[in-house]
Amino acid sequence: MSLVADPTAPASPPAAQAPLLDVRNLSVSFRLRSAPFAPKRRLRAVDDASFTIGAGETLGLVGESGSGKSTTGRGVLGLVRADSGVVQLAGTEVTALRGGDLRRFRRHAQMVFQDPYSSLDPSAQVGDSVAEPLKVHTDLRGQALQDRVGELFERVGLGRQHLRRYPYEFSGGQRQRIAIARAIALRPKLVVCDEAVSALDVSTQNQVINLLEDLRDADGTSYLFISHDLGVVRHIAHRVAVMYLGRLVEIGPTERLFAAPAHPYTVALLDASPVPDPVVQRSRTRTVLEGDLPDPSNPPPGCPFSTRCPSVMDVCRQVMPEPVAVAGGGVVRCHLHTAGGSAPAGLVPSGAG
Amino acid sequence: MTAIAAPATLALDVEDLSVEFVADRRWVRVVDGVSFSVRRGETLAVVGESGSGKSVTNLAVMGLINAPQGRITSGRVLLEGTDLRALERRALEDVRGNRIAMVFQEPMTSLNPAYRVGDQIAEVVRRHRGVSRSAARARAVEALDHVGIPQASSRARAYPHEFSGGMRQRVMIAMAIACEPAVLVADEPTTALDVTIQAQALDLLRQMRDDLGMALVFITHDLAVVADIADRVMVMYGGQAVETAEVHELFAHPRHPYTEGLMRSMPQVGLRGRRLASIPGQPPRPTALPPGCRFAPRCPYALPKCDVPPPLVDVVPGHATRCVRADELVLRGPR
Numbered sequence: 001m002s003l004v005a006d007p008t009a010p011a012s013p014p015a016a017q018a019p020l021l022d023v024r025n026l027s028v029s030f031r032l033r034s035a036p037f038a039p040k041r042r043l044r045a046v047d048d049a050s051f052t053i054g055a056g057e058t059l060g061l062v063g064e065s066g067s068g069k070s071t072t073g074r075g076v077l078g079l080v081r082a083d084s085g086v087v088q089l090a091g092t093e094v095t096a097l098r099g100g101d102l103r104r105f106r107r108h109a110q111m112v113f114q115d116p117y118s119s120l121d122p123s124a125q126v127g128d129s130v131a132e133p134l135k136v137h138t139d140l141r142g143q144a145l146q147d148r149v150g151e152l153f154e155r156v157g158l159g160r161q162h163l164r165r166y167p168y169e170f171s172g173g174q175r176q177r178i179a180i181a182r183a184i185a186l187r188p189k190l191v192v193c194d195e196a197v198s199a200l201d202v203s204t205q206n207q208v209i210n211l212l213e214d215l216r217d218a219d220g221t222s223y224l225f226i227s228h229d230l231g232v233v234r235h236i237a238h239r240v241a242v243m244y245l246g247r248l249v250e251i252g253p254t255e256r257l258f259a260a261p262a263h264p265y266t267v268a269l270l271d272a273s274p275v276p277d278p279v280v281q282r283s284r285t286r287t288v289l290e291g292d293l294p295d296p297s298n299p300p301p302g303c304p305f306s307t308r309c310p311s312v313m314d315v316c317r318q319v320m321p322e323p324v325a326v327a328g329g330g331v332v333r334c335h336l337h338t339a340g341g342s343a344p345a346g347l348v349p350s351g352a353g
Numbered sequence: 354m355t356a357i358a359a360p361a362t363l364a365l366d367v368e369d370l371s372v373e374f375v376a377d378r379r380w381v382r383v384v385d386g387v388s389f390s391v392r393r394g395e396t397l398a399v400v401g402e403s404g405s406g407k408s409v410t411n412l413a414v415m416g417l418i419n420a421p422q423g424r425i426t427s428g429r430v431l432l433e434g435t436d437l438r439a440l441e442r443r444a445l446e447d448v449r450g451n452r453i454a455m456v457f458q459e460p461m462t463s464l465n466p467a468y469r470v471g472d473q474i475a476e477v478v479r480r481h482r483g484v485s486r487s488a489a490r491a492r493a494v495e496a497l498d499h500v501g502i503p504q505a506s507s508r509a510r511a512y513p514h515e516f517s518g519g520m521r522q523r524v525m526i527a528m529a530i531a532c533e534p535a536v537l538v539a540d541e542p543t544t545a546l547d548v549t550i551q552a553q554a555l556d557l558l559r560q561m562r563d564d565l566g567m568a569l570v571f572i573t574h575d576l577a578v579v580a581d582i583a584d585r586v587m588v589m590y591g592g593q594a595v596e597t598a599e600v601h602e603l604f605a606h607p608r609h610p611y612t613e614g615l616m617r618s619m620p621q622v623g624l625r626g627r628r629l630a631s632i633p634g635q636p637p638r639p640t641a642l643p644p645g646c647r648f649a650p651r652c653p654y655a656l657p658k659c660d661v662p663p664p665l666v667d668v669v670p671g672h673a674t675r676c677v678r679a680d681e682l683v684l685r686g687p688r
Binding site: 064065171172173174201202203204205206207209210213228229230231232234235268269271272273274275276277278279280281282286288289290292293 | 604615
């Protein structure tokens with residue numbers, strides 16, 4: 001399932017049959033700690049999110065801080081308890097697993113975090129950090145284990161001579177390679193990458209993105225690729241989901257979403273992302289959103305984006321729009337699409353290409 | 354955009370600045386002979402990756418390199434004609450926050466969490482302007498209003514934690530501009546912000562620069578932000594300036610292979626399914642710099658003659674590069 005054959009063709013995800021990951025109506029909330037006798041409040045971090053990821057497919061998940069993208073990733077792996085909804089991975093209902101079953105399931109779904117310096121044990125040799133999941137989940141021991149760890153190091157572009165070193169001896173990009181080696185050690189079906197390249201410098205960031213794509217193409221691994229960087233997501237993802245204040249507001253094929261975004265928030269995100277070309281960047285007419293994300297513990301009624309939306313209507317402040325199919329693929333939750341059927345002119349971002 | 358040609362007076366003129374830090378019990382040079390200047394109303398972007406020396410350069414400009422771990426070994430820092438390096442500590446403090454001010458990446462660590470934001474800004478005003486408490490407080494509210502904090506007079510009584518990240522960065526900018534400085538140094542001021550908030554912050558910095566006629570030194574790793582805000586650009590690598598040019602010229606005709614590598618590495622440029630360009634290897638450590646051109650070990654165009662340290666020379670007026678092959682190479686920008 002090489003994507004390299006025709007580099008310009010936007011390769012569609014290889015799996016059209018049952019998706020590898022099926023998330024339905026996932027909601028996750030956290031209890032807010034407030035004053036001792038204050039009424040208990042809950043923060044809805046993820047509210048009624050539904051999406052799928054096929055085998056070998058990469059779904060980009062974008063949104064700003066506090067939008068719930070990381071919590072969605074954790075919910076998918078069973079690292080946070082869902083309030084409601086169902087997460088199925090390769091037929092296993094993750095949301096129903098508890099205790100040992102959940103631990104044994106984890107070999108099928110792994111995570112790569114933003115900061116490999118805090119996700120790798122600073123006092124352990126990196127070889128041992130990568131060997132740990134193999135010790136827990138497999139019978140590999142001794143030389144066979146060492147050989148497998150050495151292979152993993154070579155796969156992520158590090159030599160075996162690095163096995164006995166400590167995390168501080170590596171640069172950020174190398175540490176992220178080690179974190180990836182650990183994540184793929186058990187050949188998981190799904191890897192959740194949570195801002196996995198965000199802390200890296202541009203010149204090393206691309207080395208890691210290329211590595212992730214190579215591994216995907218070789219093993220057919222699926223990625224849930226969480227990032228705030230639309231440029232990176234546009235490159236790596238087959239489809240993109242956009243979150244705002246705990247809600248999935250739009251999802252669709254990457255090409256369509258960037259060329260013809262359907263949700264006003266997606267338009268605003270694309271407008272706000274600067275283009276690395278002064279001629280293009282300075283000739284764009286762009287809408288700069290006013291204000292901030294509302295307080296997630298006290299979301300506005302109706303559509304969560306209604307407080308900042310340039311196209312807001314009365315109905316938006318009262319009713320959460322239902323998902324509607326978008327021409328060109330995907331789904332949007334916006335009254336502009338439920339009311340009239342299609343978005344008004346001018347809802348396509350300027351110069352986002 | 355600001356005209357480049359006008360021979361306006363230089364707000365900030367830095368010449369041959371070098372900074373060393375102690376590492377492994379010896380002095381290691383982390384900024385090596387950096388020179389740049391900024392006019393009032395102009396924005397200079399300083400671009401580089403982590404460890405390139407871009408932040409240390411500007412800490413040195415602000416007089417914030419302290420013994421015994423660090424020292425400035427050479428250079429002049431002329432702020433409106435006054436050499437800051439020649440000033441006594443007290444005189445330097447009179448200038449800092451007054452004629453030259455700084456905005457940092459993380460506003461939560463630069464604001465005092467225990468004081469109301471209005472009082473923190475008023476303190477700066479009182480220190481430099483010697484006005485009454487009430488006049489200083491009024492100026493603080495004015496500054497908060499200027500940077501677009503709604504209901505500035507009541508928000509001035511709030512504490513830093515009561516603001517969102519974007520609003521906190523506005524508070525930092527209000528504090529920096531409260532005394533109407535000639536030069537504002539902004540070190541990755543939008544890096545911690547979400548993209549829609551970043552767009553607001555860039556617009557705000559631009560507006561403040563124009564309203565107050567400030568010179569803006571904008572330190573960033575993000576070429577897309579440079580494309581948005583800069584008039585001129587200085588690219589740093591391994592503690593040195595490797596290329597300086599007017600922004601359109603730089604993107605259209607980069608003359609240093611490192612600049613080209615950075616531009617070609619922007620993910621927006623690559624198509625999906627196609628491998629992203631990347632620069633092989635890692636940036637050099639200041640303790641183990643290559644003997645010649647510092648980029649040579651990673652440079653696709655390196656030749657034996659690159660083993661000699663190249664000087665920074667003008668290829669065309671206003672466009673300088675530190676590459677001995679500049680005349681023979683045809684390098685490409687992001688387009």
